Amino acid sequence: xxxxxxxxxxxxxxxxxxxxxxxxxxxxxxxxxxxxxxxxxxxxxxxxxxxxxxxxxxxxxxxxxxxxxxxxxxxxxxxxxxxxxxxxxxxxxxxxxxxxxxxxxxxxxxx
Amino acid sequence: xxxxxxxxxxxxxxxxxxxxxxxxxxxxxxxxxxxxxxxxxxxxxxxxxxxxxxxxxxxxxxxxxxxxxxxxxxxxxxxxxxxxxxxxxxxxxxxxxxxxxxxxxxxxxxxxxxxxxxxxxxxxxxxxxxxxxxxxxxxxxxxxxxxxxxxxxxxxxxxxxxxxxxxxxxxxxxxxxxxxxxxxxxxxxxxxxxxxxxxxxxxxxxxxxxxxxxxxxxxxxxxxxxxxxxxxxxxxxxxxxxxxxxxxxxxxxxxxxxxxxxxxxxxxxxxxxxxxxxxxxxxxxxxxxxxxxxxxxxxxxxxxxxxxxxxxxxxxxxxxxxxxxxxxxxxxxxxxxxxxxxxxxxxxxxxxxxxxxxxxxxxxxxxxxxxxxxxxxxxxxxxxxxxxxxxxxxxxxxxxxxxxxxxxxxxxxxxxxxxxxxxxxxxxxxxxxxxxxxxxxxxxxxxxxxxxxxxxx
Numbered sequence: 001x002x003x004x005x006x007x008x009x010x011x012x013x014x015x016x017x018x019x020x021x022x023x024x025x026x027x028x029x030x031x032x033x034x035x036x037x038x039x040x041x042x043x044x045x046x047x048x049x050x051x052x053x054x055x056x057x058x059x060x061x062x063x064x065x066x067x068x069x070x071x072x073x074x075x076x077x078x079x080x081x082x083x084x085x086x087x088x089x090x091x092x093x094x095x096x097x098x099x100x101x102x103x104x105x106x107x108x109x110x111x
Numbered sequence: 112x113x114x115x116x117x118x119x120x121x122x123x124x125x126x127x128x129x130x131x132x133x134x135x136x137x138x139x140x141x142x143x144x145x146x147x148x149x150x151x152x153x154x155x156x157x158x159x160x161x162x163x164x165x166x167x168x169x170x171x172x173x174x175x176x177x178x179x180x181x182x183x184x185x186x187x188x189x190x191x192x193x194x195x196x197x198x199x200x201x202x203x204x205x206x207x208x209x210x211x212x213x214x215x216x217x218x219x220x221x222x223x224x225x226x227x228x229x230x231x232x233x234x235x236x237x238x239x240x241x242x243x244x245x246x247x248x249x250x251x252x253x254x255x256x257x258x259x260x261x262x263x264x265x266x267x268x269x270x271x272x273x274x275x276x277x278x279x280x281x282x283x284x285x286x287x288x289x290x291x292x293x294x295x296x297x298x299x300x301x302x303x304x305x306x307x308x309x310x311x312x313x314x315x316x317x318x319x320x321x322x323x324x325x326x327x328x329x330x331x332x333x334x335x336x337x338x339x340x341x342x343x344x345x346x347x348x349x350x351x352x353x354x355x356x357x358x359x360x361x362x363x364x365x366x367x368x369x370x371x372x373x374x375x376x377x378x379x380x381x382x383x384x385x386x387x388x389x390x391x392x393x394x395x396x397x398x399x400x401x402x403x404x405x406x407x408x409x410x411x412x413x414x415x416x417x418x419x420x421x422x423x424x425x426x427x428x429x430x431x432x433x434x435x436x437x438x439x440x441x442x443x444x445x446x447x448x449x450x451x452x453x454x455x456x457x458x459x460x461x462x463x464x465x466x467x468x469x470x471x472x473x474x475x476x477x478x479x480x481x482x483x484x485x486x487x488x489x490x491x492x493x494x495x496x497x498x499x500x501x502x503x504x505x506x507x508x509x510x511x512x513x514x515x516x517x518x519x520x521x522x523x524x525x526x527x528x529x530x531x532x533x534x535x536x537x538x539x540x541x542x543x544x545x546x547x548x549x550x551x552x553x554x555x556x557x558x559x560x561x562x563x564x565x566x567x568x
Contacts, residue, residue, distance in 0.1 A: 073268075
């Protein structure tokens with residue numbers, strides 16, 4: 001079920017990115033999209049009965065564990081997302097400095 | 112010595128060069144030359160990182176296909192860096208980052224690692240495009256690039272959930288064993304769209320006009336030649352082995368790519384700005400290359416990438432330098448550019464004619480060969496479309512050349528440095544020499560080489 005929530009969040013972010021023309025709102029949409037994607041990745045390895053993936057620890061049902069690889073991937077994806085956001089904000093600052101606005105439509109040279 | 116140095120050294124030096132900003136461009140050139148030397152010394156084969164063999168660990172794979180790609184990428188970066196050393200010296204660290212990202216992209220066998228390198232090279236590309244001083248266009252590039260790489264990540268995570276591995280060769284084995292093609296349509300489509308954004312394929316490339324239409328002597332050749340070539344190489348590798356397009360998906364992809372060829376050339380035809388003509392022409396060429404990979408014509412697609420990268424480097428350098436000196440890129444204001452710059456004019460003309468596929472130049476041999484291969488596959492419609500596109504291309508390029516060669520009453524003076532002229536002459540001579548002397552690259556059989564790119568064992 002959690003996958004659906006993640007996909008809805010991803011689509012919200014994508015929608016926001018294409019509908020908004022304000023640079024800051026676009027960056028926020030980008031972040032929402034990335035969070036949706038990260039939750040989706042986590043949900044791939046998640047298991048309701050699972051425990052920490054340590055070889056010696058078992059439950060009554062044997063060793064059912066949460067897949068640790070997607071969690072490791074999400075860590076990397078978060079770091080990359082932060083990098084992209086930081087760069088986006090730096091460019092937003094430069095847009096504001098050049099055109100004195102955050103609206104792409106008001107800058108004059110946006111397609 | 113292992114192929115990991117091709118990624119690790121530029122990455123390490125990129126961070127060190129921030130401490131000594133003055134030396135960054137020199138460090139970049141040194142690292143580029145180091146990589147070129149390494150490419151001749153390294154043995155083909157798989158590099159195992161951290162002692163984890165396939166399919167658990169991250170592996171790099173070097174063979175003829177990746178070697179050609181890496182020689183082209185590193186060689187062109189060194190040339191572009193040398194030409195812009197004074198003006199864009201502070202971009203040295205960023206070009207080092209781009210070098211690390213693109214080298215990794217070509218070498219890696221692990222899909223998540225591929226995504227990481229895609230992001231590293233992507234962030235470097237946004238920063239390179241920032242040198243155009245058009246922040247809105249850079250921002251649009253960043254937004255689209257972020258969506259593209261997110262879709263790619265989405266696709267690869269679905270593949271991981273289905274097959275439980277991120278290693279390409281293990282995944283190919285699993286997909287073949289599964290033998291149910293409808294399962295993988297969604298992830299393949301997402302990954303293809305994701306890469307299509309960076310590889311300039313229509314309709315995912317709305318950033319190209321803003322970024323390349325305002326490019327300079329560094330960002331133009333970097334994005335239009337180096338990035339385009341690297342992305343075409345990796346797209347080719349993935350199309351050939353991982354994305355097995357079949358049935359409806361094959362039809363959809365073929366239609367998208369043929370539409371890309373025709374629309375790209377038509378947009379170039381209707382454009383009055385010189386840089387837009389060049390960029391739309393490269394959009395059409397990117398679609399042709401992807402189409403060749405989809406049809407399995409690997410060797411000629413590879414040589415087309417190489418020839419295009421060399422031609423586009425010359426063309427973007429010539430035009431962007433002229434636009435910088437004159438301050439306007441309307442074709443009519445560049446009239447008579449070559450009347451005082453005959454050597455530059457001849458080099459530009461040779462590069463343009465090669466892209467058009469005129470005899471005696473390398474573009475002709477490649478075009479002839481891939482059209483013959485398409486005919487052997489019975490793809491008559493594709494040949495017709497490529498020929499129509501070539502006709503449109505011929506018209507707008509000849510029109511452009513005539514305008515650039517013959518002046519009216521306006522007087523323009525653009526001075527090209529000796530270093531620029533030297534690069535133009537060498538690249539144009541290469542296009543001419545390999546157009547007549549075809550033995551070296553005809554004898555190399557890349558087809559087998561591509562096949563073993565991923566199936567390394």
